[in-house]
Amino acid sequence: MSDSNTEKAYAIARERYAELGIDAEAAISAADAVPVSVHCWQGDDVGGFEKTGAAELSGSGLQVTGNYPGKARTAAELRADFEEVMTLVPGVKRFALHASYGEFGGRSVDRDAVDESHFAAWIAWAREKKLGLDFNATLFAHPMAAEGYTLSHRSKKVREFWIEHVRRARRIAAAMGRAQGSPAVHNTWIIDGAKDSPVDRMGYRDRLRGSLDEIFAEVLPPAEIEDSVEGKLFGIGSEAFVVGSNDFYLGYATSRRKFLTLDMGHYHPTESVADKLSAILAFVPGIVLHVSRGVRWDSDHVVVQTDELMDLARELARSGALDRIRVGLDYFDASINRIGAWSLGARATRRALLFAFLEPRTALLKADIEGDGFSRLALLEEAKGLPFGAVWEEYCRRSRVPGDGSYVAAVKDYEKRVLAGRS
């Protein structure tokens, strides 16, 4: 669409929204301002840069399928790819790294030796690009994790190795927070679990609680780091037992005043993460969202505008607690163009936020208060047919990113110019 048609369509759309008491300008500003922390790992299939060659994800419960050509092989390539993604996705963005993405200058630096010097280039790049960084300890794809247990392992030696790793990862996150003048989220997710039922479940949970307590005994400034813990329902190879289940971490985050990470792929299919927001926010300091799309299982498909995502975005917009919610992405598809996958999912997340902020809130709340369930339902239906696309296109235009009709061409162009040359 031409710029002038986009503006014309928006002017009409804006009037239509105003008829329902919705300020489209305010909605654009609100949706634009929510930071979306884009995950580094869509760019290279959760590979990281510890060693060259294929990632050893097997046994980690993470599964990346597909072999589409052009994946980033170095940190420099990953940065270049994300710079391309940034030109395609509107709104305030952050970047989430894993400890396995350090730059080790060809040396082999084990997880219990990683420190902020290995992230100096990332920190300098983020400063230049005005990107906030977030961080994750990496407790998978490693020989010490090969038995399927890390922080809850029976062996003290294995536990101590991973405790040291997470301690270091937290310090790296704090260094990022210091450099950017605002806290970096540090998320801890572990693989621990079993294919079949262990008898001593209690032992594993006791040990996990103990390890986490040892890790968090080191107090880091809240201005530099926000600690979060992520539970899970099951993984490939941990179908019968996951030590860090939702119940475990809900209790942990509540009692230890930590953030809780809610991944959209980590619950029973009929559970609603949207519904969990207001329930859990009543008891924890904050929530980290891992926006994802599970197809039949925690498959981490590229995020699209599903009902689940829309419900989540609406709850976010309605919550009045945006200062306690961190939005992060967590999906990876290696079977299609990775830059396309990355930007499509991030755009879908931003679209859902904009849609949510365009809700006729005042009228809906009135119906709520008056107990007029029919009007509320009718209004929610009406909202689905409002000229949302015109607002989205105008928002993209103002953000100087391509609209839906032209960003695919930009992805293809980058593929031809850059990705095709990678073996």
Ligand code: RNT
């Ligand atoms: C795994 C968790 C975790 C990872 C990333 C790579 O089930 O969702 O968040 O996907 O840390």
Ligand code: ZN
């Ligand atoms: Zn996750």
